Amino acid sequence: MLIQILLVFIVVWMFVLRWQKRNMVELSQKIPMTKYRSLPLIGHAYIFFGSDEDRMEMFQKLGREAIEDDEGITSLWQGQKLYIVSADVKVSELILKSCLEKDDALKCLQMLTGNGSVFAPVKIWRPRRKVLAPTFSPRNLSQFVEIFSRQSSIMAEQLQSAAGTGAFSIWNYITTYTMDSVCESTLGVAVNSQKQVEQPFLKRFELHTQLDSARLVQPWFHNEAVYKITPIYKKHAKCRDYICEFVDQIIKKKRQSIADEKEAMVESDQDLKQDKEGLKTFLELLIETSGGNRGYTNIELREETLVLVLAGTDTSAVGAAFTSVLLSRHPDIQAKVYQELQEVFGDSDRPIVADDLPRLKYLDAVIRETLRLYPSVPIIARKIDKEITLPSGVTLVKGCGAVIHIWAIHRNPRYWGEDAEEFRPERFLDSTLKYPAAFMAFSHGPRACIGYQYAMMSMKTAMAALLRQYKILPATDTYDMDKPLRLKFDVMMRDVHHFTVQLEPRRKA
Numbered sequence: 001m002l003i004q005i006l007l008v009f010i011v012v013w014m015f016v017l018r019w020q021k022r023n024m025v026e027l028s029q030k031i032p033m034t035k036y037r038s039l040p041l042i043g044h045a046y047i048f049f050g051s052d053e054d055r056m057e058m059f060q061k062l063g064r065e066a067i068e069d070d071e072g073i074t075s076l077w078q079g080q081k082l083y084i085v086s087a088d089v090k091v092s093e094l095i096l097k098s099c100l101e102k103d104d105a106l107k108c109l110q111m112l113t114g115n116g117s118v119f120a121p122v123k124i125w126r127p128r129r130k131v132l133a134p135t136f137s138p139r140n141l142s143q144f145v146e147i148f149s150r151q152s153s154i155m156a157e158q159l160q161s162a163a164g165t166g167a168f169s170i171w172n173y174i175t176t177y178t179m180d181s182v183c184e185s186t187l188g189v190a191v192n193s194q195k196q197v198e199q200p201f202l203k204r205f206e207l208h209t210q211l212d213s214a215r216l217v218q219p220w221f222h223n224e225a226v227y228k229i230t231p232i233y234k235k236h237a238k239c240r241d242y243i244c245e246f247v248d249q250i251i252k253k254k255r256q257s258i259a260d261e262k263e264a265m266v267e268s269d270q271d272l273k274q275d276k277e278g279l280k281t282f283l284e285l286l287i288e289t290s291g292g293n294r295g296y297t298n299i300e301l302r303e304e305t306l307v308l309v310l311a312g313t314d315t316s317a318v319g320a321a322f323t324s325v326l327l328s329r330h331p332d333i334q335a336k337v338y339q340e341l342q343e344v345f346g347d348s349d350r351p352i353v354a355d356d357l358p359r360l361k362y363l364d365a366v367i368r369e370t371l372r373l374y375p376s377v378p379i380i381a382r383k384i385d386k387e388i389t390l391p392s393g394v395t396l397v398k399g400c401g402a403v404i405h406i407w408a409i410h411r412n413p414r415y416w417g418e419d420a421e422e423f424r425p426e427r428f429l430d431s432t433l434k435y436p437a438a439f440m441a442f443s444h445g446p447r448a449c450i451g452y453q454y455a456m457m458s459m460k461t462a463m464a465a466l467l468r469q470y471k472i473l474p475a476t477d478t479y480d481m482d483k484p485l486r487l488k489f490d491v492m493m494r495d496v497h498h499f500t501v502q503l504e505p506r507r508k509a
């Protein structure tokens with residue numbers, strides 16, 4: 001009897017849910033739906049179960065379904081919520097310009113950055129973006145090249161021990177480079193993770209990111225109350241507290257030193273001001289642009305600076321690491337990059353400076369082409385918070401979600417031609433791109449990546465430093481050279497084989 005009551009209850013509950021979502025059900029009948037079967041209650045959620053590699057494979061399959069559709073879209077049910085998946089530039093642009101709210105599923109990634117720009121609700125995000133935008137001015141960015149240059153020399157030096165020893169993963173060398181560069185330019189601290197293998201800040205940060213990714217792919221842990229009773233939460237919170245305490249101390253010291261300088265300025269003269277007009281970190285710039293003592297609170301400063309560390313470290317590292325692997329598989333392209341480096345630097349060992357970067361046009365195209373085929377962030381998600389009418393005339397209803405399939409847009413032959421799957425950096429040089437908006441590695445619209453230029457400068461400096469000293473060779477025993485790279489997905493897209501290469505010093509010691 002109890003079982004029968006339970007069954008009746010479940011059936012009634014399913015009908016109630018369906019009735020509440022009737023607008024979405026109507027919409028789902030007007031747009032293409034994935035070929036996979038939708039199951040009661042969970043919809044298509046089951047297709048994402050499995051390993052990180054299985055998940056990436058499934059995203060690729062959905063992307064291809066969307067590419068093959070005339071309107072460039074497909075859709076799926078995630079529980080009771082309908083998601084439209086777009087591989088079409090016009091549809092994606094429209095959504096990214098009209099709907100700025102991040103999808104609810106991403107809320108679980110706010111544990112570290114709280115209301116920091118990247119995942120904040122629009123109400124909080126809008127004024128914060130206004131404060132953050134001027135800190136990324138070309139003048140401020142070019143001063144950071146000195147940091148990229150110094151840190152990338154350390155990376156090249158660290159790589160000496162791995163060069164000439166056979167295949168190895170280049171990932172740790174690159175991610176510690178980006179971590180040291182981002183921490184120095186954001187907080188003004190030398191965390192020295194490149195030289196200190198067990199650097200506590202880096203270790204906590206890495207673990208926090210891993211736990212975030214694990215939580216994101218397990219929807220049953222998205223609920224805060226549920227997650228808090230799991231044993232993993234304690235570990236996660238401990239990491240977060242360590243990182244926050246570390247940054248809080250830096251902010252307090254910075255506030256104090258600004259106050260001390262002001263006092264000294266009153267007592268001394270303008271000359272001191274001149275001396276202090278050197279490199280300014282994002283933290284200093286944020287204190288200034290938000291209004292000094294009457295601007296951001298220490299918590300707001302912590303949230304915004306942590307957003308930069310989080311959004312700027314692994315994204316750029318993944319970009320540079322994929323570039324290294326692709327260059328190892330395309331020696332002809334690598335030779336062209338080296339030739340360009342020779343034209344700019346000759347045989348000198350001089351440090352890379354800001355004026356060198358715009359001259360490295362081919363390297364720029366190589367990195368863009370890498371990000372086209374292997375975008376660090378292969379999909380992004382938005383909440384549809386108002387009705388939007390698509391070019392096809394179909395209206396997306398409030399409450400559904402949108403997945404902008406960057407990976408699929410980047411491989412859609414409609415925009416990139418029949419050789420869309422090929423690694424051909426020249427497409428970014430030949431002429432102006434036919435569909436510039438089809439390059440979406442840094443997203444599009446008002447909420448697009450604010451660190452785009454910073455990232456390109458950092459990756460170019462790192463690749464130039466690497467290639468001036470070493471030739472990158474493929475790890476032929478690790479990869480099946482006739483097949484595409486095997487990929488996996490957590491919050492980002494990565495290489496299953498951890499970006500394995502071989503290095504050969506260009507000059508014999």
Ligand code: HEM
Nearest residue numbers: 117118311312315316319376377380442443449450451455
């Ligand atoms: C290859 C490197 C990078 C890639 C591929 C990348 C990609 C992205 C993407 C796709 C988004 C938008 C997400 C969305 O629309 O939902 C984003 C946002 C953002 N990125 Fe990047 N990013 C990179 C490097 C950086 C760097 C170096 C920084 C800072 C130093 C940075 C800071 C940010 C911030 C603050 C946001 C949030 C913007 C907002 O919501 O207003 N990113 N990034």
